[in-house]
Amino acid sequence: MSKGQLPRWVDFGLLPALNLIAAFIVSGLVVVIIGEDPFEAVKWLVWGALGYGEGIGYTLYYATNFIFTGLAVAVAFHAGLFNIGGEGQAYVGGLGIALACLALDRFIPWWVTFPFAIAGGALFGAAWAFIPAYLQAKRGSHIVITTIMFNFIASALMVYLLSNILIPQGTMSPSSRNFEAGGQLPLLRNVFTSFDFGQSPVNLAFFLALAVCVVVWLLIWHTKLGYEIRSFGKNPDAAAYAGISPVRITIITMLISGALAGLMGINVVMGEQTRLLLDFAGGAGFVGIAVALMGRGHPIGIILAAMLFGLLYQGGAELAFEIPTISRDMIVVIQALVILFAGALEHMFRPAVVAFFDRFSSDTAEA
Amino acid sequence: MLDTIILVLDSTFRLSTPLLFACLAGLFSERSGIVDIGLEGKILGSAFAAAAAAYVFQSPWIGLLAGIFVSVLLALIHGYASITQRGNQVVSGVAINFLAAGLTVLLGQAWFSQGGRTPALDSASRFNNIELPFADALADFPVFGPIYANLISGHNILVYASFAAVPLVWWIVFRTRFGLRLRAVGENPSAADTAGLSVTLLRYRATIICGILCGFSGAYLSVAQGAGFIKDMSAGKGFIALAALIFAKWKPVNAMFTCLLFGFLDALAIRLQGQEIPGIGEVPVQVFQALPYVLTVVLLAGFIGRAIPPKASGIPYVKERT
Numbered sequence: 001m002s003k004g005q006l007p008r009w010v011d012f013g014l015l016p017a018l019n020l021i022a023a024f025i026v027s028g029l030v031v032v033i034i035g036e037d038p039f040e041a042v043k044w045l046v047w048g049a050l051g052y053g054e055g056i057g058y059t060l061y062y063a064t065n066f067i068f069t070g071l072a073v074a075v076a077f078h079a080g081l082f083n084i085g086g087e088g089q090a091y092v093g094g095l096g097i098a099l100a101c102l103a104l105d106r107f108i109p110w111w112v113t114f115p116f117a118i119a120g121g122a123l124f125g126a127a128w129a130f131i132p133a134y135l136q137a138k139r140g141s142h143i144v145i146t147t148i149m150f151n152f153i154a155s156a157l158m159v160y161l162l163s164n165i166l167i168p169q170g171t172m173s174p175s176s177r178n179f180e181a182g183g184q185l186p187l188l189r190n191v192f193t194s195f196d197f198g199q200s201p202v203n204l205a206f207f208l209a210l211a212v213c214v215v216v217w218l219l220i221w222h223t224k225l226g227y228e229i230r231s232f233g234k235n236p237d238a239a240a241y242a243g244i245s246p247v248r249i250t251i252i253t254m255l256i257s258g259a260l261a262g263l264m265g266i267n268v269v270m271g272e273q274t275r276l277l278l279d280f281a282g283g284a285g286f287v288g289i290a291v292a293l294m295g296r297g298h299p300i301g302i303i304l305a306a307m308l309f310g311l312l313y314q315g316g317a318e319l320a321f322e323i324p325t326i327s328r329d330m331i332v333v334i335q336a337l338v339i340l341f342a343g344a345l346e347h348m349f350r351p352a353v354v355a356f357f358d359r360f361s362s363d364t365a366e367a
Numbered sequence: 368m369l370d371t372i373i374l375v376l377d378s379t380f381r382l383s384t385p386l387l388f389a390c391l392a393g394l395f396s397e398r399s400g401i402v403d404i405g406l407e408g409k410i411l412g413s414a415f416a417a418a419a420a421a422y423v424f425q426s427p428w429i430g431l432l433a434g435i436f437v438s439v440l441l442a443l444i445h446g447y448a449s450i451t452q453r454g455n456q457v458v459s460g461v462a463i464n465f466l467a468a469g470l471t472v473l474l475g476q477a478w479f480s481q482g483g484r485t486p487a488l489d490s491a492s493r494f495n496n497i498e499l500p501f502a503d504a505l506a507d508f509p510v511f512g513p514i515y516a517n518l519i520s521g522h523n524i525l526v527y528a529s530f531a532a533v534p535l536v537w538w539i540v541f542r543t544r545f546g547l548r549l550r551a552v553g554e555n556p557s558a559a560d561t562a563g564l565s566v567t568l569l570r571y572r573a574t575i576i577c578g579i580l581c582g583f584s585g586a587y588l589s590v591a592q593g594a595g596f597i598k599d600m601s602a603g604k605g606f607i608a609l610a611a612l613i614f615a616k617w618k619p620v621n622a623m624f625t626c627l628l629f630g631f632l633d634a635l636a637i638r639l640q641g642q643e644i645p646g647i648g649e650v651p652v653q654v655f656q657a658l659p660y661v662l663t664v665v666l667l668a669g670f671i672g673r674a675i676p677p678k679a680s681g682i683p684y685v686k687e688r689t
Contacts, residue, residue, distance in 0.1 A: 030470070034477040082457050084404075131664075141667035142676070144457050145613060148404065148606055149660040149667075156657035164651065289461055327476045327483070332469030336462050344448035344459035 006357060012296060016342060018349045020294070023337040030333055034325055041319055041326055048318020049311040054198025055318065057189065061202040063303075063310030064267045067209040069288025070306050071216050072261035074297040078220055079253040080233035085132060085147025086261040087285025088154030089125040093262020094269045095158065096124030098166070098176050098276035101269070105183030113182050117270050118208070118263065125262015126255040128154060133254030137247040143254070155279070162278055176276040185271040203271035212263065213299035219256075229253050261285060283332075290335050293343040309335070369510070373517050375634050380518070380526055381592060383630030385410065385584045385601075387529045389608035390615065390622045391536050392580030397617060398540060399573030400553040400679040402456045405445050405463030406581055407605025413438040413585025415471035418485040418596035419478070421492045421589075430492065430590045435582030441467065442578025443571075450570045453683035464605075472598050485589070485596040494523040494591035525587045530623065532580070537619040549573055553677035556684040566684045584608075610663035617677065629659045 006015075028038035049059045069086045076083035083089075100120035104113045132146035163174035185204045189197035220226040232239040232249045240246050268280050287309055294308070295301030316331035341348070389406045396403040413434035421430025441463050448459040472483035479485055499520035506516035540546040548569055551559040556566045584604070589596045611629055615621035636655030643649050 030473070034473070082455075084457065084461070135664070135668050139667075139669045141664075141669070144402075144404070145609070146664055146667060149610060149664050152603060152606065152660045153657045153664075156653040156660075160651050160653040286461065286465070289458070293458065325477045327473055329469045329472040329476070329483070332465055333473060334469075336465030336469055339458060339465060340444070340448065340462035344454035344456075344462055345452050346454065348452055 006354060010353065010357065015346070015349060015353060016294065016296065018353070019341040019346060020338065022345075022349075023334065023341040026337050026341075027330075027334045031326060031330070036323055036326055041323060041330075044319045044322045045312070045315035047315075048322075049315035052198070053196035054200045055314055057197035057200025057202040058314040058317075059307070059310040060188075060206055061200060061267070061272065061310070062313040063306040064202070064206045064209045065264050065284040066287050066291045066306035066309045067213065067303060068264040068267070069261055069284050070291030070295060070302040071212060071288075071299065072257045072285075073288045073292035074295065074299075074302055075216060075220070075229075075260060076253060076257040077292055077297050078226075078233045079229045079249055080236065081136070081250065081253060081257075082144050083129065083147055083254065083257045083261075084144055084289065085129065085150050085285070086257075086288045087281050087283065088147070088151035089128045089258040089261035090264040090281040090285050091151075091154045091158055091279075092128040093121040093125030093258075094265030094276055094280055095161065096120030096122075096262060097265040097269045098179075101179045101183030101274075102176060105180040108182050110182055110184055110186065114185070114270075117183075117266060121262040121265050122259035123262070126259040128262070129254045129258025130251070133251045133258075136254075137250035151285075159278065162276065166276060174278050179270070179274045183270060184274045185266070187271070201272035203267065205267035205271045208263070208266060210303070212260065213303060216260070217299045225252070261288070287335060290339045290342070293346075294338060369513060371638075373513055375631070375638050377518050377521075378634040378637065379627060379631045380522060381630075382633045383626045384526045384529045385587050385592070385604050386608045386611055386626040386629055387623060388525075388532070388580050388584035388587065389605055390611045390626050391532055391619060392577040392584065393609055393612045394536065394540070394617060394619060394622060395549070395573045395580070396577040397612065397680050398553045398677055399549050399570045400556060400677055400682065400684070401446070401449055401570055401574055401577075402460070402681040403445065403574075403577060404457055404460035404606075404609060405441065406577075406608055407601055407603065408460075408464035408467035409438040409441045409578060409581035410585040410588065410605050411464075411471055411599070411601040412441050412467040413582040414589040414600055415467075415475060415485065415585075415596045417582075417586035418488065418589035418593075419475070421488055422486050422595070425492045427492055427494045427586075427590045431583070431586040434586035434589075435579050438582035438585060439575055439578035442574045442581070446571050446574035449683065450567055450574070453685065456681055456683075468599065471596065475596060475598075483598040488590060488594045492590070493594055494525055494587075496521050496523050497527075523591045525583060525591045528583065529587075533619050533623045540619065545572075550677070552684075553679055556679050557687065560684075560686060566686070570684075581605075607659050610659055613676075614663050614666055616675070632658050 031038040031041050049055050069090060072086045073083055097117045097120050100116040101113060104116060128150060132143050132150055135141040135146055136143040159174065166176040167174055168177040188202045189200065220229065228244045228249055231242065232244055232246065236246055264281065264284060269276055273280060291302055291305040291309055294305035312331050312334055316328050319326055319330065320328045389410055393403055393406050416437035417430040417434030420433030421427050445459050445463055448454040449456040475483040475485055502516040502520035505512045540549065548559065548564050552564065552566050552569045560566050588600055593600065607629055611622060611625040615625040632655050636652050639650060640652055
């Protein structure tokens with residue numbers, strides 16, 4: 001091993017772990033500043049997320065959301081694109097899912113509606129990513145800015161649709177009508193009755209998320225398109241020189257990314273709420289950024305990171321219940337610190353670790 | 368009719384002010400080559416700190432200072448990540464936004480136990496509206512009188528400060544040595560480096576100025592326009608300011624007009640809520656809410672002029688080594 005290089009397990013294991021530990025230490029300090037005991041907080045957090053069946057159910061439910069949005073951000077990352085619009089794409093994707101369910105739920109069983117809902121979510125999510133993708137590819141406008149703008153446009157659009165068009169007559173709260181049985185995904189608590197999931201909303205979308213992980217893994221590492229996406233992400237000029245069209249890759253990658261984000265609604269709209277609600281995405285699109293960064297863009301990493309964030313979301317709710325001074329916003333702080341340390345400051349510990357390994361390897365060389 | 372127009376324009380000024388501060392803040396940062404999508408977080412952090420300090424010390428000025436302090440602190444985190452550590456500036460900005468969104472409510476709840484709010488401020492701890500001289504005497508004067516008395520007079524000091532900042536920023540960026548160097552590191556950092564300038568130092572100075580101006584924006588929200596901090600009170604203003612900055616093509620005077628336009632759209636949306644426009648019918652409020660973003664996307668698409676950012680923005684500078 002030459003000087004300045006690190007073994008793979010350090011690059012993909014130790015450094016991310018150090019970043020994560022740094023984020024958790026700072027989070028612990030925040031808890032201390034509030035005047036609570038961080039170890040007590042961790043205890044409630046872990047117990048709330050994993051200590052009993054219902055907690056585990058909720059953890060898996062949240063993780064499902066984050067797998068979808070994490071994959072969305074990760075696929076775009078592979079092409080060197082920063083899709084910060086996962087939130088808006090998930091929101092609009094939910095509209096596609098809801099339309100499929102509203103149209104079909106009274107006539108056919110859920111497993112016939114399911115593929116239509118998947119298609120609806122993916123199609124609407126992809127459509128919402130298309131304009132920023134086109135503008136980036138053809139007109140050179142920066143995708144970060146346009147996707148941010150599209151998040152806000154999506155929010156305004158959905159508020160309008162929900163409170164003026166989709167709202168059932170005679171009700172006041174802006175949401176669509178409830179889907180009938182044909183538009184509801186089975187909950188795991190009704191499928192696996194031997195395990196006690198309590199009242200948690202974890203549903204079949206969890207398995208869809210895992211299946212999508214496999215699809216994304218195959219796509220990125222085992223297809224020609226995936227190779228082109230990665231080449232373009234590593235070096236756009238070299239990729240263009242090799243005959244890979246930048247316009248095509250940018251647009252296709254963003255369509256895939258938007259479709260993945262759009263699928264998130266399967267879990268929330270069709271699985272949990274069984275109706276389209278205002279702001280149902282609830283920031284999951286942004287959590288996807290943290291998940292993709294922590295998971296290093298690999299589906300296995302994304303599943304692990306999504307589980308961690310699912311654990312934080314569910315455990316954080318329990319924590320806020322047990323120690324009211326630590327409100328649920330603690331999760332947002334932890335999330336911010338993870339994004340900061342695992343994303344923006346990802347190389348902070350690198351020089352020190354490299355120096356350590358250099359000394360270590362030169363010692364062994366002399367001996 | 369004149370009264371209605373004055374009323375809408377009056378609220379236009381009030382709604383433009385936080386955008387203008389934040390937009391000028393972003394201008395310094397982006398002109399130096401640091402993309403800052405963390406404006407929103409800095410505004411929010413400042414709004415909370417300002418309201419909390421103004422409440423504790425019963426003084427809007429201490430509130431303003433506290434707001435600026437917190438905003439600069441957040442700006443320095445962004446600076447450390449994007450200048451010293453050469454991290455991804457967008458990622459860092461996202462982190463700043465979440466950090467502020469979480470910490471403000473968390474600390475607010477822990478310190479004041481009002482669901483993340485800060486206690487309501489009395490008028491002694493806020494920036495109050497200032498009557499300009501002769502406003503009363505001139506009020507009856509036709510046309511000019513109401514404009515002077517109701518539109519120009521009667522705002523709080525931060526509104527005037529934001530508009531006064533526009534020529535000042537223009538002068539600093541385009542007429543001083545610092546401004547020239549700032550633009551140089553934003554366009555071509557290696558050339559600036561060759562000329563013996565410290566890219567790092569200049570970019571840090573730009574981020575600190577950005578923090579100060581965002582501090583004004585946040586303090587305006589919670590101790591001038593409002594009377595205390597409310598959860599998520601920045602409500603996307605940082606992003607509208609970012610849009611305004613692009614719309615203004617990174618120029619201070621354009622920034623002022625863009626912020627006035629976006630503020631006007633906001634004022635119009637409030638004014639027209641549930642009202643029929645002759646010939647068009649009722650326009651949904653959401654149209655006005657989405658319009659700033661739609662306009663910015665259209666501009667970015669290059670259909671109405673071209674928005675070209677500073678050349679080196681978003682790219683960490685790596686000093687050449689032999």
